[in-house]
Amino acid sequence: MTNTGRGDTDRQGLSYYPWWLDNLADDVTLEGAAMNGTARGQEAVRTIVVTARGLYEFQDFAYAGDFGDNGFLEIYESSIQGEPVKVVVTVTRNAAGQAQNLAVLHRPRNSLLLFSRLMHEKFAGTPLAGHFLSESPEQRARA
Template sequence: MTSYPGSGDAARQRRDYTPEWLGNLADDVTMEASVLTGIIKGPQAVREILSFARTLYDYQDFHVIGRYGDADFVEDYTATVHGEPIGSIVVVRFNEAGQTQNIVINHRPLNSVLLWSKLMGEHFAGTDYADHFLQPEDIDKLQGRREGP
């Protein structure tokens, strides 16, 4: 099992974090992530997906969080999802009006990315967002599993 260095301090294991940038999304905001099979576009889609995604964390242990330069925001944290370790780097870019324009989220390791995408796919099955996540059969293929002989 992969582990990521967290602080080990239970007081730093946040369960209540709401990103400040989530409340000010541009009309043409985009989001890319290692758990997605495409680019999410628009504030409603970004909010719906991130609102559910945030419920999957057992906790978040932040190493870095805040402004980076004049037009960027960064989050670097470790966490667990269903007990599995996951590391995340989030880079947010703002437009000239100060609205969130682009969100890029990179998770690691691959097994946690696959778990995350599976959980998201299950939750959003039958919705307009379902195609943005791996389906169980895709995950089985990636993990080298096959059905039948």
């Protein structure tokens, strides 16, 4: 187990880079509470993760380390446009030690919805946009 600590550098997310991002299986999958469907393949998954990390104002890790025989877990807090968000990332490794399946949970719900809308904006005009919300509940109610 590895606890990343809580120094200023860690809080800003400057000292942490997920090992698994450069060790994705060819057929890796990514699912998340903020997503519709499942993203598949190295390029799609890497693009989504890198874009998501860019939305976080910081990453204050409570834990990043192995769990079980083939698992890796990240638990951290952040904010997105000033809104607090807690994130849990689970990574399952395949027999070759590559990241095979990723699952991401964002909470609370309002932050999850904000995250999903911002991701949709980032991917507008691309196939990845379909994995995220296109409008807020307020926008849908006005339509």
